[in-house]
Structures are given as structure tokens and as C-alpha cells.
Amino acid sequence: xxxxxxxxxxxxxxxxxxxxxxxxxxxxxxxxxxxxxxxxxxxxxxxxxxxxxxxxxxxxxxxxxxxxxxxxxxxxxxxxxxxxxxxxxxxxxxxxxxxxxxxxxxxxxxxxxxxxxxxxxxxxxxxxxxxxxxxxxxxx
Numbered sequence: 001x002x003x004x005x006x007x008x009x010x011x012x013x014x015x016x017x018x019x020x021x022x023x024x025x026x027x028x029x030x031x032x033x034x035x036x037x038x039x040x041x042x043x044x045x046x047x048x049x050x051x052x053x054x055x056x057x058x059x060x061x062x063x064x065x066x067x068x069x070x071x072x073x074x075x076x077x078x079x080x081x082x083x084x085x086x087x088x089x090x091x092x093x094x095x096x097x098x099x100x101x102x103x104x105x106x107x108x109x110x111x112x113x114x115x116x117x118x119x120x121x122x123x124x125x126x127x128x129x130x131x132x133x134x135x136x137x138x139x140x
Contacts, residue, residue, distance in 0.1 A: 031122050039131060042080065042119045046112045046133030049074045053087060054110040054135045057099050068094035071112050085114045086130075102139055109136040 053071035056062055067089055072082030087094040088111040099108065113132035 035120060035122055038119065038121055039116070042114070043131050043133055045075065045078050045080060046085075046114065046131060047135060048133070049085070050110045050112045050133045050135040053089075053112065054108055054137045057089065057108045057110060058137045058139045060104070060140055062099060064089055064094045064099045067099065067110060071110070075112070075114075080114060081118060084118050085112055087112050104139050106139050107136055108139060109134060 049071040052074045053067040056070040057064070057067040068087040071087050072085060075082040075085050089099060090109055091111075102108070111132055111134045113130045115130045119131065
């Protein structure tokens with residue numbers, strides 16, 4: 001009877017050690033999957049913000065500040081700080097681009113990017129790059 005109890009105590013100790021070795025790997029994998037899913041979701045939201053900014057920019061008489069405002073308003077509405085987002089119109093920052101003087105049927109490309117440290121939910125910040133979304137339309 002004592003041998004059976006001793007064997008059960010040893011097995012319980014082995015199970016604790018196995019859990020201590022496997023649990024960190026499991027939890028890091030789960031958190032990594034959550035972060036990858038979050039990054040994909042934020043990338044789609046940035047693309048939608050770029051689409052809304054681009055849609056505002058193709059209308060005749062629109063300024064680059066209205067493009068930036070449309071993208072920022074959308075991002076703020078979905079829970080991303082729109083003030084930290086960088087908006088580029090035709091490879092120039094939105095404040096420096098001249099959209100009003102562009103002729104009709106000219107393509108406008110809007111790129112919205114945000115640092116990954118502003119959208120991550122976990123302290124795993126091993127990626128130094130940002131996330132971005134892009135959209136292109138022709139002026140009306």
C-alpha cells in the first residue's frame with residue numbers, strides 16, 4: 001500500500017514539472033495568435049480609413065486636411081487613436097499635399113499607418129514596424 005501512495009506522489013510531482021515546462025510555451029503561442037488576429041483586424045480598419053479618406057479626396061474642391069480628418073474620424077470611431085495615425089496622400093504627408101489643384105481623373109492614393117505599439121493588447125512588442133492600409137481612386 002505504501003508503494004502505491006509513493007508512486008502517486010511521484011506522479012503528481014512529475015505532472016507539476018511537466019505543466020511548468022509546457023504552460024509558458026502554450027500561453028505565449030495563444031497570445032501570439034491573439035496579436036496576429038488583432039494585427040489583421042487593425043490592418044483592415046486602416047484600409048477602410050484610407051478608403052474613406054480617399055473617397056473624401058476625389059470630390060472636386062476637397063482639401064488634404066479633409067482627407068486626414070475623414071480617416072482620423074473613422075479610426076477614432078473604431079477605437080484607434082486617430083491622432084497618432086499618419087496619413088499620406090500620393091506619397092506626401094496629408095498636410096503637405098496639394099489635392100485641390102489636381103486635374104480630374106488623376107489617381108489619388110491615400111495611405112494610413114499607425115505604430116504597432118498604439119494598437120497592441122499585449123506587452124509583446126517585438127515588431128518595431130507599423131501597420132498600414134492603402135486605397136487608390138480617381139478624382140471626379
